[in-house]
Amino acid sequence: QIFRKFDGLAGDIERAQPPVDLWRKFIYCTSLSGSILGSVDHMKQEDFDKVVSPISVAHFSQYKLVDLLLKKLDGVGFQTCFPDELGGSSAQDLLLENKILMGHECSSIELTDDGILVGASFNNGGRMQERKLHCGLLLGADGARSKVRELAGISMKGERDLQQLVSVHFVSRDLGKYLSSERPGMLFFIFNPDAIGVLVAHDLEHGEFVLQVPFYPPQQMFEDFSAKVCEQIIVKLVGWEPADIQVLDIKPWAMHAEVAEKYVGCDNRVILVGDAAHRFPPAGGFGMNTGVQDAHNLAWKLCLLLNGIADPSIIQTYESERKPVATFNTELSLENFKAAMSIPATLGLDPTIANSE
Template identity: 35%
Template sequence: METVQTGVLVVGGGLNGLASALFLAQQGVDVHLVERNETTAVLLRAAGVSARTMELLHGVGLEPEIREKGLRLVPGKHWVEDHSSPALLPRAILGAKRVADIGEGSAFVMEEGTVEVEGASPQEPVWCGQDKIEPMMIREAEARGAKIHFNTEFVSYEQDEDGVTAVVRDNATGVERRVRARYLIAADGVASPIREGLGIKRTGNGTMGHVLSVLFAADLDSVVNGRRFLICYLLNQASGLLHRFDDTRWVFGLFWEPEQHGDGEVSKERALEYVRTATGLADLPIDVQLVTKWRLAHEVAETYRAGRVFLVGDSAHVHPPAGGYGANSGMQDAHNLAWKIAAVLKGWAGESLLDSYEAERHPVGAATAHQAYLRQETRTNGDGGHPELRNSTVISTGYRYHSAAFVGSEAGEALETELRIDGRPGLRVPHSWLEQDGRRISTVELAVDSFVLLAGERGQSWVDAATAVADGLGIPLKAYRVAPDAELTDKEGSWLGHSGITAEGAVLVRPDGFVGYRSAGPVVDAAAELKAALSTITARA
């Protein structure tokens, strides 16, 4: 049997698995991915791409293409405009008894407003389904050297002190091969055989219901009179949610109980009946193209790591769809883990840095799943806002880490009650527009595959020390002084206020864009401070 050597084996070729492969390849890691299905997703499921996730995708060069192929999300108040641009999708969550209510103006608005707090990010959220994004991710991951194998079954694995030995099978030929990897990432979905095999339990509210998703083509635009919306909850004897798939097709998700409809597959004819009942459109031509079933649940794995195996995405946490946090949270799992694995494999970080993946992502994952649960309950029960609900930007971008991979991070809730991205260690670096070589660049865009130190105008000692210390430790780092006569200039004059430092201070940003260390002002020995900080963050002895 052939044996293939690699740094990381990723199991699962959905958004979270592909994100893992892409971000690892971005960091220069040799990665193999296996997926049992023959193709990427064909049904629009994860569609709302948050501003934070767009920041990550900007880092791998995908942001312009996603923006071109997706729809820009705008405040929901615009949903009532009959002739809004087809490139815009209002963030309006509607409720109605039938589709015609929308066109007649009798639908009611359940939620509306901005998706993200203005100015918190250099990016805007986009509505672009995984059916479009996944092929882009494959292309970019393979261009960076990742080996992506669809129609390939993950058969078994064993782990030891040095790595993981797996057996995978090509479903087309039946040929099996061994894959020897240092680490294994389980992005194998909600059911996750890998997680189950490890005996990792889950907590949460469990199954909240079942959904039958029906993809169909119909001229609903003529019924809604051109009014655009994000989602409409149809509340009748066939209750469910309706949203756009593309220019001519829609997806209806029917809330149903499988035991009431038989355990077998639902025919297209039966699905058509559900769609007609829910929409109230008895005569409009409707072409049902695809029918799938899935479980609506709220579950979080008790641990995200077992030895050399890491859980990412749905294998670690499954959310109700309200809020659209599931896939975004999973891709942020992948991004958090990728640079840490790369650092360990390249030898400039200690093995214990990998412990910070669970320490950071588990509290955020559990809190995000809880927010999705509260939103789902609020929407389906119609009982108004819950006092524990957090602002969407806090959830998607303003979440807070606390682990040994920071110097000075604060213990506390992963999701604070108010948005405060203010330069504290444990938070994503504050967004400020700077200028570099005549082009506009965000502070968020600077840390992609290395540490970045940003010093104030009178912080040259920090820059000199950072360069020397990083070279001595073998850690990739770029250091800048933000000043009128420096490579980075702050023409808007916002950086010091956003970051919480003076002209003599500095922030050290990790390769995932999170502030790892901050000094508000000068110190006696900048080199000693930075050596200690970098050694702590990278788990060096």
């Protein structure tokens, strides 16, 4: 609904997403080619008839969304810049208005009389360097492990380390083709004696997947999950060996259910947005949706503030309006996660027993 306002972005997503019939189901199975334990069609007819909203639900990979957003921003006068295009380690002589600096990470913040001096680190030919950028406001939209949040001294409150997982991004057109014809779906919950995991089918047509595998330190560590080990796990979960598995990326992550104690800090100069302000279990897809809504709420308020129409106190309404939504969505996604865990528990795979081990 929010993207609908942004130069036809909602329509672009709708046209670029996979056909709905390929992703509307959640499937529980012993392997992707084994017995089906059950399936859930999570779409209703009213979703297609646009009864509750003028726009339909969509299933779209984050990196594809980022590419689309960058193209839209380019169309309204923003310029994407990489470190080697900017040169030098100082930003004093650089005109950075309307620039999107890729490959930069906030490494330090220092309050000044009229704003914040931000240290932005970047890799310059294998050597880390830092630019100093001066700004009136700093928006921390830097994800669940937000450095801005840490530097601003804002803590998180809620439940930590609900589960440790390895996320494996891989492609296999063979597997995509098989699932398209035999059992199309978006989420596959797979339980067998050799391996368990949740497979997210991002695009069956192009064979693009993300596999989530739980692991249990200290018996298992992230370092144990090499590309070869991940390929072996994929084969066990598929039930046969696709010839064209290509592992693109392997990352660890911890599932939390937390909300920042405050959204605005450092004399109202630092503002947290999205995953930097809240971390949910992924059950229900609330994380990105809540983050997009945060950004929308904040954007028009900043516009009024910077144009001298509103008082600085308008920024406080961002926290008072968005934080309760994050708290509600944290509880809802936590409920969803616990409900989802009841299924492996029924099959004799109780995570609380694994944790106690």
